[in-house]
Amino acid sequence: MLFAFPELEFFSLTLQKEFRGVRRREGILLAGPSGWGEFSPFPNYAPIEDSLWLRAALESAFVPIEFPQNSSVAVNAIIGDNEDPYLGSARALNEFGCTTIKIKVGLDVDQDVERVQEIVRAFVEAGQLNKLLIRLDANGRWGIEQAINTIAELQSVPIEYIEQPCRSATQLRKLRKKLTVPIAVDETIRTDGQYQVSEFADLAIIKVSPLGGIDAVERLIEKLDVPVRFSSALESSVGLSSSLLAAHKFAPDQVAGLGTGMLLATDTVKQSAIPHGGRIRVAKCEPDPEQLARVPLSKTQQDLWRKRLAQAWQLIPESQLASWGVPKWSVQG
Ligand SMILES: [Mg+2]
CATH class of the missing domain: 3.20.20.120 (Enolase-like C-terminal domain)
Structure with a gap:
């Protein structure tokens, strides 16, 4: 399956200390007209759980939601x-x-x-x-x-x-x-x-x-x-x-x-x-290129995450994607 998205950034963060068996937090940031969303489900998640997380990421990137001032x-x-x-x-x-x-x-x-x-x-x-x-x-x-x-x-x-x-x-x-x-x-x-x-x-x-x-x-x-x-x-x-x-x-x-x-x-x-x-x-956050350069994800892991994203994507109904204005051409499989 081929996956093409306008803008994806991969990341692999280090935790200060192991937390509930987790030492690193990996994931993908994806950009849309409303900003950035984060797809970082835990390693043990099933595709259906991944798809919920992807919904949250796509909502953040594509649905205009107003952030309050000075809150x-x-x-x-x-x-x-x-x-x-x-x-x-x-x-x-x-x-x-x-x-x-x-x-x-x-x-x-x-x-x-x-x-x-x-x-x-x-x-x-x-x-x-x-x-x-x-x-x-x-x-x-x-x-x-x-x-x-x-x-x-x-x-x-x-x-x-x-x-x-x-x-x-x-x-x-x-x-x-x-x-x-x-x-x-x-x-x-x-x-x-x-x-x-x-x-x-x-x-x-x-x-x-x-x-x-x-x-x-x-x-x-x-x-x-x-x-x-x-x-x-x-x-x-x-x-x-x-x-x-x-x-x-x-x-x-x-x-x-x-x-x-x-x-x-x-x-x-x-x-x-x-x-x-x-x-x-409370403010919308944008990834910083310099920071991202410090937290690279290996090529092998990027491929795995791309597959995971594509799998999760297929579980979101097309009508839902369309209602958010997510372009159809994003997934080619
Ligand atoms: Mg709890």
Whole structure:
């Protein structure tokens, strides 16, 4: 299959530290009349999931969506499995002004508790404990008992919510009867496609790129029966700009999980979408040629990504492409 698109840029970014098994973020930036879009689905994604991500990228490149003037979104910082929570929180607070900290949990009870306490220690030492809010994300790795035991140990800690403590709706339902801490669902929405969640969750996490873009997310929010919080999928700043816009549109007063730019060691743009004073400016991002030259993707990987893009493309209905004004000649197969 031959794939021709007016303008494609490939990138391979390095993360500061391995994050959930990921060390690099690769992908394609594509240009259209409305700017740039980012296609950077994770390596384990199936073509149908890739196609949702491509919808988000094409929407960003082809659909004119107005960005607000001088607006910003409050964001949380994030501490990965391989990051020292004390140092990570101190950096989040001092360098980026973030007082909401999200941390990945799901190890054993003692380790999870100890890591969360390290965040508290950083804020106590900085004299900022009264501002701290912690979000725990277990990615479904806790059992009911482990969740209860961990939360019991963390009673004095300001926990805002636990994200996907357990994997199944049945587990979540049981857990919710025993906990007072709010529960947010992420995988339940994104992977299981379940939207009536109020019986077992208080909040839903929305990720713009994997869910198919801003328009798709708007329709999804209408179907949900709980409030939402926005979060990133570890995109480069080009992808993050769509998520920031969506967060600004649909959850302007909430702290979004969009501070992931601080996990990147390299980026596709000159001015990365990272927080200043705990907030990130909402603005359309353009890739910078100099930056792109620093993050090249090997020829072999480019071919693989081209194939992946073409495969995802074929799963998007022609009527949808036409409605966005995406030229037909883009794919020749
Ligand atoms: Mg999550």
